[in-house]
Amino acid sequence: MKPNAAEKPLKIPFDSLTLRAVVSELQVLLTGGQIQDIRQPAPTELRLAVRSQGQNFLLLIAWDAQFARAHLVTSRRPGPPSPPNFCMVLRKYLENGVIEKIQQRDFDRVLEIVVQSRDDQGEPRLLTLVAELMGKQSNVVLLDETRRIVDAAKRVTHRINRLRETLPGLPYQPPPASPDKFDPLAPDALTPLLAEFAARPVAEDDSDALSALLTARFAGMSPFLAQELAARIFAAADVETGLRAAWETIFGALTRGALEPITARDAGGSLQGAYPFPLLQAGAAHWKQTRTDDLNAALEQTFADLTQRADAQSVAGELRGKIERALRRLERQLQDAERSLRDAEMAEGYKQTGELILANMWQIQPGAASVSVQDYYAADFAERAIPLDVRLTPQENADLWFRRYHKARDGQRAAEEQRGEIIARLEKLTDAQEKLTALADAGEIRALRADLLARGLLPATSDADDETDTRSARLPDFQGHKIRRVITPEGYEILIGETATANDFLTARLAASNDYWLHVRAATSAHVVVRTHGRPADVPKSVLTRAARLCAQHSGQKHSSLISVDYTLKKYVRKPRGAAPGSVDYQQETTLHVAPESQG
Numbered sequence: 308m309k310p311n312a313a314e315k316p317l318k319i320p321f322d323s324l325t326l327r328a329v330v331s332e333l334q335v336l337l338t339g340g341q342i343q344d345i346r347q348p349a350p351t352e353l354r355l356a357v358r359s360q361g362q363n364f365l366l367l368i369a370w371d372a373q374f375a376r377a378h379l380v381t382s383r384r385p386g387p388p389s390p391p392n393f394c395m396v397l398r399k400y401l402e403n404g405v406i407e408k409i410q411q412r413d414f415d416r417v418l419e420i421v422v423q424s425r426d427d428q429g430e431p432r433l434l435t436l437v438a439e440l441m442g443k444q445s446n447v448v449l450l451d452e453t454r455r456i457v458d459a460a461k462r463v464t465h466r467i468n469r470l471r472e473t474l475p476g477l478p479y480q481p482p483p484a485s486p487d488k489f490d491p492l493a494p495d496a497l498t499p500l501l502a503e504f505a506a507r508p509v510a511e512d513d514s515d516a517l518s519a520l521l522t523a524r525f526a527g528m529s530p531f532l533a534q535e536l537a538a539r540i541f542a543a544a545d546v547e548t549g550l551r552a553a554w555e556t557i558f559g560a561l562t563r564g565a566l567e568p569i570t571a572r573d574a575g576g577s578l579q580g581a582y583p584f585p586l587l588q589a590g591a592a593h594w595k596q597t598r599t600d601d602l603n604a605a606l607e608q609t610f611a612d613l614t615q616r617a618d619a620q621s622v623a624g625e626l627r628g629k630i631e632r633a634l635r636r637l638e639r640q641l642q643d644a645e646r647s648l649r650d651a652e653m654a655e656g657y658k659q660t661g662e663l664i665l666a667n668m669w670q671i672q673p674g675a676a677s678v679s680v681q682d683y684y685a686a687d688f689a690e691r692a693i694p695l696d697v698r699l700t701p702q703e704n705a706d707l708w709f710r711r712y713h714k715a716r717d718g719q720r721a722a723e724e725q726r727g728e729i730i731a732r733l734e735k736l737t738d739a740q741e742k743l744t745a746l747a748d749a750g751e752i753r754a755l756r757a758d759l760l761a762r763g764l765l766p767a768t769s770d771a772d773d774e775t776d777t778r779s780a781r782l783p784d785f786q787g788h789k790i791r792r793v794i795t796p797e798g799y800e801i802l803i804g805e806t807a808t809a810n811d812f813l814t815a816r817l818a819a820s821n822d823y824w825l826h827v828r829a830a831t832s833a834h835v836v837v838r839t840h841g842r843p844a845d846v847p848k849s850v851l852t853r854a855a856r857l858c859a860q861h862s863g864q865k866h867s868s869l870i871s872v873d874y875t876l877k878k879y880v881r882k883p884r885g886a887a888p889g890s891v892d893y894q895q896e897t898t899l900h901v902a903p904e905s906q907g
Contacts, residue, residue: 318531319571320707324583326377328561339360342405347386347387351371355368373617390770405424412778420434456476485526489525540552632741633764637736650715754903763847766797790802790813796849801850803861804835819839820876820878822838827870832859833858881893
């Protein structure tokens with residue numbers, strides 16, 4: 308029979324076969340050794356320093372969901388200044404203890420290390436460190452002599468798993484086994500499988516069906532190992548011959564300790580994994596496999612590369628998301644600026660409408676909803692109907708159009724300036740986005756992120772979702788006053804008073820003298836404060852624009868297309884004696900012309 312030649316992507320796991328091979332080496336090297344130091348340099352990683360046979364060894368146990376594993380390493384990593392509680396428990400119970408036994412439980416991904424230690428009175432006690440290396444369910448548990456739990460790296464309550472709680476004081480329940488599965492290392496392991504083949508032959512070259520059958524019939528059989536066995540079986544003349552040969556090559560050699568460990572690199576030269584035996588399965592032909600004498604060293608090198616790449620991919624993914632969200636925000640802001648420019652183009656029309664009303668005041672009846680006038684600005688002097696506000700006098704209607712004219716005209720320069728700034732930021736972020744695709748080192752990606760943060764191109768805080776660039780809430784530390792809090796993408800805090808008394812409290816009690824203070828010009832609005840931490844000159848223009856838009860939103864003019872908002876330092880704001888709540892005077896202001904936040 309021929310092997311399945313279809314190329315399949317390979318992902319070499321740390322499976323039960325690899326653990327058994329590691330355990331075989333650990334039994335020779337560490338049994339009888341003394342545990343001299345225990346460190347937890349990462350939240351899901353332990354490193355045990357063991358003195359054995361006149362040598363120093365470092366055993367790594369990791370219960371990371373993606374890279375759960377156990378093997379010897381050579382590199383030391385410093386622990387945190389304050390060791391985690393679980394690490395302190397292990398030090399108390401296991402340090403200076405002697406390793407009596409190292410074993411794998413039932414060809415499963417469970418490592419057990421039995422340690423002879425002493426209690427506080429010097430009496431001997433037997434403890435077991437259990438490492439369950441099972442993906443998302445990975446955990447490390449310390450057991451006493453009665454197999455009760457002393458502590459666990461991940462404490463599992465009944466709310467998480469009602470059938471298998473993992474809490475101090477409870478009896479330890481091992482991961483559930485499959486009683487109907489066979490032990491692949493048993494002397495008669497192939498007998499029931501050969502009988503099944505005789506009753507129901509496997510289709511020729513159907514490696515998927517064969518690997519699924521192997522996985523279903525044998526305990527600890529990973530899909531990867533099953534595919535490897537299937538490839539070896541179909542490489543033989545018939546299934547029975549191939550099955551016996553594959554079993555002897557893998558499990559027989561494993562029992563004898565005759566490992567042939569390899570490392571595998573893809574076509575680009577990147578390490579993809581290490582395994583106790585060479586690989587024949589589909590896809591392996593496209594990889595470069597290198598024999599090595601030390602499986603533990605191969606695993607250390609492989610997982611160092613894999614974790615570094617995973618870290619880089621994680622950091623890159625996070626940064627890519629931040630850039631995409633920032634680009635979407637800028638695109639919305641660009642639309643706002645362009646809308647303001649379109650309004651500015653209509654400024655002359657607003658002025659002409661006001662002048663037509665003034666010229667025809669004599670024919671406007673009180674309470675009229677419109678007036679029909681001869682448009683002397685039109686080439687044909689055509690009749691034109693002008694809508695009127697029935698609540699206003701003719702003069703006030705004309706003034707309303709003139710105010711629209713002044714807002715549109717005055718806002719044009721600000722909108723043009725904002726549009727230029729936004730386009731420049733869009734170009735810089737787009738360049739960064741392209742640069743990110745070429746980076747593969749986590750350090751370089753973090754440096755790019757730090758540069759974008761320093762230049763104010765990315766938010767200093769994390770984004771809760773794709774469409775919201777703020778996190779706002781009424782906080783309990785405002786003594787009951789209704790004050791809204793917004794954190795900008797640049798990391799600045801904006802406070803908005805929502806009532807007259809809240810405005811007074813915000814301006815008089817919360818704002819520092821060098822904080823920015825904002826208010827809509829010549830209209831009722833919220834008091835808005837931008838926290839500057841004593842450095843108002845460092846506040847980006849985008850933050851002040853955002854604060855001005857929020858101020859415009861919380862004003863009586865929030866339905867206007869463009870609103871004038873004044874800002875100054877809080878030290879130039881004064882509340883006159885006897886003034887009503889929320890009333891203040893201010894000086895040395897600068898004016899921004901913005902659209903309300905609700906329109907952005």
